[in-house]
Amino acid sequence: MSLCVPWGRSPSGSVSPPKLHSTRPDKRMAPLHTVTKRDRPPCPPTVTRKALALTYSAPIEPPGNLTPDALDVFEDVVSERGDKMTPEAFAALVQACRLISLADRAEDAIGDAWIIQGYRGQPVANPLLGEARMARASAVQALKVVGIVPGSTSASRAGAALAGARWRRS
DSSP, X not given: OOOSOOOEEOTTSOEEOOOEEOSSTTSOOEESSOOOTTTSOOOOOOOOOOOOOOOOSSOOOOOXXXXXXXXXXXXHHHHHHGGGOOHHHHHHHXXXXXXXXXXXXXXXXXXXXXXXXXXXXXXXXXXXXXXXXXXXXXXXXHXXXXXXXXXXXXXXXXXXXXXXXXXXXX
16 A cells, blocks of 8 residues: 555644654664554545647637748648647647748758858868758657658558558568
């Protein structure tokens, strides 16, 4: 039986830590007062959360400061799945759109300067290239949470299913 609080009640009724005693220094200390079910404070109720489908009666507004590419992704996903999205999926969509905007802005800042001068004068790749790549990869992962796999068409999914069936038979 696990107890919520390993503390005991004093005779005055206040909750206090268990008193410890030891008969010998080499022995482990044990509580003098063990907490019984009647003595312990009640456990907080267990909270369970169910994912509720969002129903939108008004048009969903995209978050501010999105680039045109991110705005296109947001509008496409909302028009396709807006009424079936859970709050978690909607949050993932917003995060994916912000990551796409971040990658677009990083690529705009790079411009033609893919190679820049390092601190010793050597040519190095622009650090924003890696940031843009990581932002796009994170956006793909966030879109997978929504249930969208970018670049996946029905023909490629059918081909993947056939290949998987061949491997399972072998």
